[in-house]
Amino acid sequence: MAENQRIVLAARPQGMPDESHLKLESAPMPEPADGQVLLRTIYLSLDPYMRGRMSAAKSYAQSVEVGSVMEGGTVCEVVESHSPDWQAGDLALAHTGWQAYAAVNPKGLKRLNPDDAPISTAVGVLGMPGFTAYVGMVEHGRPQKGETVVVSAASGAVGQVVGQLAQHWGCRAVGVAGGPDKCRFVTESMGFDACVDHRSPTFEQDLAAACPNGVDIYWENVGGKVQAAVLPLLNEFARIPVCGLIAHYNETGAPDGPDKLSGFMRHILTKRLTVRGFIQFDHADRRGEFFKTVAPLVKSGELKYRNDVVQGLENAVSAFQGLLTGKNFGKLLVQVGDDPTQ
Amino acid sequence: MAENQRIVLAARPQGMPDESHLKLESAPMPEPADGQVLLRTIYLSLDPYMRGRMSAAKSYAQSVEVGSVMEGGTVCEVVESHSPDWQAGDLALAHTGWQAYAAVNPKGLKRLNPDDAPISTAVGVLGMPGFTAYVGMVEHGRPQKGETVVVSAASGAVGQVVGQLAQHWGCRAVGVAGGPDKCRFVTESMGFDACVDHRSPTFEQDLAAACPNGVDIYWENVGGKVQAAVLPLLNEFARIPVCGLIAHYNETGAPDGPDKLSGFMRHILTKRLTVRGFIQFDHADRRGEFFKTVAPLVKSGELKYRNDVVQGLENAVSAFQGLLTGKNFGKLLVQVGDDPTQ
Numbered sequence: 001m002a003e004n005q006r007i008v009l010a011a012r013p014q015g016m017p018d019e020s021h022l023k024l025e026s027a028p029m030p031e032p033a034d035g036q037v038l039l040r041t042i043y044l045s046l047d048p049y050m051r052g053r054m055s056a057a058k059s060y061a062q063s064v065e066v067g068s069v070m071e072g073g074t075v076c077e078v079v080e081s082h083s084p085d086w087q088a089g090d091l092a093l094a095h096t097g098w099q100a101y102a103a104v105n106p107k108g109l110k111r112l113n114p115d116d117a118p119i120s121t122a123v124g125v126l127g128m129p130g131f132t133a134y135v136g137m138v139e140h141g142r143p144q145k146g147e148t149v150v151v152s153a154a155s156g157a158v159g160q161v162v163g164q165l166a167q168h169w170g171c172r173a174v175g176v177a178g179g180p181d182k183c184r185f186v187t188e189s190m191g192f193d194a195c196v197d198h199r200s201p202t203f204e205q206d207l208a209a210a211c212p213n214g215v216d217i218y219w220e221n222v223g224g225k226v227q228a229a230v231l232p233l234l235n236e237f238a239r240i241p242v243c244g245l246i247a248h249y250n251e252t253g254a255p256d257g258p259d260k261l262s263g264f265m266r267h268i269l270t271k272r273l274t275v276r277g278f279i280q281f282d283h284a285d286r287r288g289e290f291f292k293t294v295a296p297l298v299k300s301g302e303l304k305y306r307n308d309v310v311q312g313l314e315n316a317v318s319a320f321q322g323l324l325t326g327k328n329f330g331k332l333l334v335q336v337g338d339d340p341t342q
Numbered sequence: 343m344a345e346n347q348r349i350v351l352a353a354r355p356q357g358m359p360d361e362s363h364l365k366l367e368s369a370p371m372p373e374p375a376d377g378q379v380l381l382r383t384i385y386l387s388l389d390p391y392m393r394g395r396m397s398a399a400k401s402y403a404q405s406v407e408v409g410s411v412m413e414g415g416t417v418c419e420v421v422e423s424h425s426p427d428w429q430a431g432d433l434a435l436a437h438t439g440w441q442a443y444a445a446v447n448p449k450g451l452k453r454l455n456p457d458d459a460p461i462s463t464a465v466g467v468l469g470m471p472g473f474t475a476y477v478g479m480v481e482h483g484r485p486q487k488g489e490t491v492v493v494s495a496a497s498g499a500v501g502q503v504v505g506q507l508a509q510h511w512g513c514r515a516v517g518v519a520g521g522p523d524k525c526r527f528v529t530e531s532m533g534f535d536a537c538v539d540h541r542s543p544t545f546e547q548d549l550a551a552a553c554p555n556g557v558d559i560y561w562e563n564v565g566g567k568v569q570a571a572v573l574p575l576l577n578e579f580a581r582i583p584v585c586g587l588i589a590h591y592n593e594t595g596a597p598d599g600p601d602k603l604s605g606f607m608r609h610i611l612t613k614r615l616t617v618r619g620f621i622q623f624d625h626a627d628r629r630g631e632f633f634k635t636v637a638p639l640v641k642s643g644e645l646k647y648r649n650d651v652v653q654g655l656e657n658a659v660s661a662f663q664g665l666l667t668g669k670n671f672g673k674l675l676v677q678v679g680d681d682p683t684q
Contacts, residue, residue, distance in 0.1 A: 052612075256601065261606055272621060275616070277610040277614045
């Protein structure tokens with residue numbers, strides 16, 4: 001226990017980040033001050049929003065400073081406690097970032113009980129991605145029985161939950177994913193009504209065929225050509241909760257033309273669409289309701305999920321690159337240290 | 343009274359419509375059947391939505407058939423009645439289109455009393471354009487005291503009402519209009535807090551200077567470069583009611599690049615914007631409430647308006663071209679026949 005391992009933002013990436021921007025380094029083991037706890041990272045959650053934090057562009061949250069540890073949600077074990085509320089061996093949801101150890105004030109920690117659910121779900125289906133799916137649907141998607149919901153990035157951490165919740169509420173769930181393996185997973189393992197491969201040369205026709213009654217909710221995780229294929233299928237009064245735009249995160253300027261913005265605006269006007277961006281943390285007041293609704297569905301097995309676990313902090317950068325190019329398969333986690341519950 | 347004069351859609355325009363698409367022709371005087379009334383057109387309302395009706399593209403309303411009279415709202419006088427409810431000399435709001443006379447079933451007519459308000463207001467500030475402004479603001483803009491509202495096409499039929507209603511509800515109203523004359527009119531005659539000329543080489547800076555606290559509501563009437571200048575000024579949780587896109591109505595395909603769509607989507611996501619298309623007729627249940635709210639403001643003079651009246655049906659096509667290129671100045675009307683109240 002002599003050294004900490006951590007990944008710091010060494011430089012702001014233009015385009016795809018790599019090891020020159022995200023540097024693995026050794027650092028002295030952090031020492032918990034009075035009232036603090038020393039945490040050992042078990043799982044680090046990798047999420048698309050992190051690309052935004054690497055950039056200096058103005059956004060909804062502060063950028064990570066160059067030279068600082070990359071931020072991120074983590075599942076941790078308390079290894080040393082100077083706080084009366086925590087003991088060594090306790091498990092917690094934290095936000096300690098891309099590193100093996102951190103000394104933190106325990107105020108922001110959430111205690112985890114492995115008997116309730118596997119601890120990795122705290123950064124997945126029962127954590128931020130699951131809550132994102134839930135709150136985006138109830139606040140912005142507003143599904144009505146019998147409607148058709150198209151979910152982009154359907155095999156990802158958020159998408160897999162969106163489609164299953166849509167079905168739970170009586171909707172037809174149509175996923176969009178990259179490649180036949182992911183599509184099979186989305187229909188066979190996650191139980192979506194259909195899933196369409198956006199890499200297929202017949203993608204647009206396949207999507208139209210999967211949505212015989214048009215599209216009432218388009219869950220936007222990606223942008224780009226998936227959005228373009230959905231637009232003509234949208235029904236009047238359709239809703240587009242804008243959760244992510246992963247196809248565009250590495251863009252360094254406006255892409256080449258033609259300019260598709262005015263066509264998009266026409267769809268909005270003539271079909272009276274509602275397009276709404278949202279971030280889960282604006283809706284923190286619904287977290288309790290989310291947990292009450294979704295935890296039982298997970299426990300009963302009605303709501304399924306898949307984690308994609310990469311071993312070792314040294315593989316975090318390539319795993320994150322894979323996330324931005326659609327290589328992950330389910331919720332992407334890095335296992336940084338042993339999981340004592342397994 | 344031997345002949346009717348009318349303008350028919352002779353061909354679907356690609357780009358700007360002209361006399362080859364909108365043909366003035368003589369036709370037999372229509373004869374009212376039993377139960378019908380013969381109407382003489384006093385005012386024909388010219389509105390941007392009519393460009394959409396000339397096109398075969400799928401939209402929220404049916405296209406006008408080639409060979410049919412162009413549709414449009416009208417203020418008419420009953421000249422012959424075969425209905426017990428109407429008498430010659432009665433005045434009515436109708437939808438008889440671009441023609442001097444029409445025989446219609448009176449069921450869809452709304453009786454007008456010239457003592458309540460000038461009859462031309464029935465297709466203007468107290469008619470469809472005024473209602474569009476009202477319902478777009480209360481349903482979609484949702485103005486809060488102290489917010490900043492930017493109104494594109496501010497000197498037009500809808501824009502002039504949007505800004506004044508915004509002020510009535512405690513907001514700062516900033517207009518955008520084409521040329522110094524219109525801008526002066528918007529501030530001096532309509533009383534907006536500021537108005538910015540989109541033809542000025544310093545337009546973007548001028549707009550930013552007029553919105554020191556950012557923009558909370560952007561009333562979208564135009565699209566194009568006005569929208570592009572507003573986007574960086576939008577505050578978090580800003581709303582964009584999409585009422586029209588006049589900069590794009592004559593486009594025959596996607597414009598040249600760069601492609602600004604992904605940049606627009608990023609603003610939506612990171613600022614959690616709500617962009618919502620709407621058409622006033624979806625909200626017909628609020629017409630009574632609109633009239634009760636706005637008619638007294640018009641009567642008292644708090645809410646001002648300006649009509650731009652062109653004389654003669656033979657000038658309707660050039661007036662409509664002017665509407666699409668920003669030449670009108672206030673609510674555009676064609677006076678087709680004598681106004682007996684003047």
